[in-house]
Amino acid sequence: MTTELPLADARRHTITLAASPKGAAICRRIARRQLTVWGLNSTHTEPYYSALLIVAELAANAITHGRVPGRGFELHLALTTTARRGTTLRIAISDPRGDRSPVLPTIHTPNAQSGRGLTLIDALCDRWGTIPRHPNAKTVWAELDLATTHDSPDAT
Numbered sequence: 001m002t003t004e005l006p007l008a009d010a011r012r013h014t015i016t017l018a019a020s021p022k023g024a025a026i027c028r029r030i031a032r033r034q035l036t037v038w039g040l041n042s043t044h045t046e047p048y049y050s051a052l053l054i055v056a057e058l059a060a061n062a063i064t065h066g067r068v069p070g071r072g073f074e075l076h077l078a079l080t081t082t083a084r085r086g087t088t089l090r091i092a093i094s095d096p097r098g099d100r101s102p103v104l105p106t107i108h109t110p111n112a113q114s115g116r117g118l119t120l121i122d123a124l125c126d127r128w129g130t131i132p133r134h135p136n137a138k139t140v141w142a143e144l145d146l147a148t149t150h151d152s153p154d155a156t
């Protein structure tokens with residue numbers, strides 16, 4: 001028997017965006033709006049701000065390292081409740097570069113201008129990873145477990 005089945009209907013939001021700085025900006029704005037609609041900005045303030053940073057870094061990576069000219073990228077947000085973890089926010093960004101994966105840098109140079117996005121994501125979320133997406137794309141995802149001491153976010 002699995003404990004991973006959602007206890008309640010998951011709240012989900014998916015949108016496809018252009019792989020451009022403007023697309024990334026729209027992605028950040030849509031995520032902020034959706035998380036606010038779900039009430040996280042008031043009920044789970046810390047994960048809310050972490051989620052906004054994670055969306056920004058994943059979107060930046062999708063439009064730089066994951067970009068294929070003429071193809072977009074996809075943002076997927078889901079709020080799921082399971083017996084094992086309680087309520088979890090999942091952020092997933094899919095891009096069309098299935099042949100390349102994110103690499104968490106192991107060495108950090110103090111003055112480096114890049115290479116901090118995944119380190120930041122790794123520090124802010126509870127778990128993250130990459131999964132292949134048919135036919136030749138991939139999804140980079142990160143999950144934040146929401147503390148149960150707060151009120152449940154509004155269902156919409």
Ligand SMILES: Nc1ncnc2c1ncn2[C@@H]1O[C@H](COP(=O)(O)OP(=O)(O)O)[C@@H](O)[C@H]1O
Nearest residue numbers: 061062065066100101102103114115116117118
């Ligand atoms: N969506 C992606 N597709 C392919 N490669 C990626 C993706 N995201 C990250 N990477 C790889 O992982 C490395 C580390 O990412 P990151 O920590 O965000 O640093 P930066 O984006 O500044 O290079 C990138 O330099 C890139 O090689």
Ligand SMILES: [Mg+2]
Nearest residue numbers: 060061117118
């Ligand atoms: Mg980056």
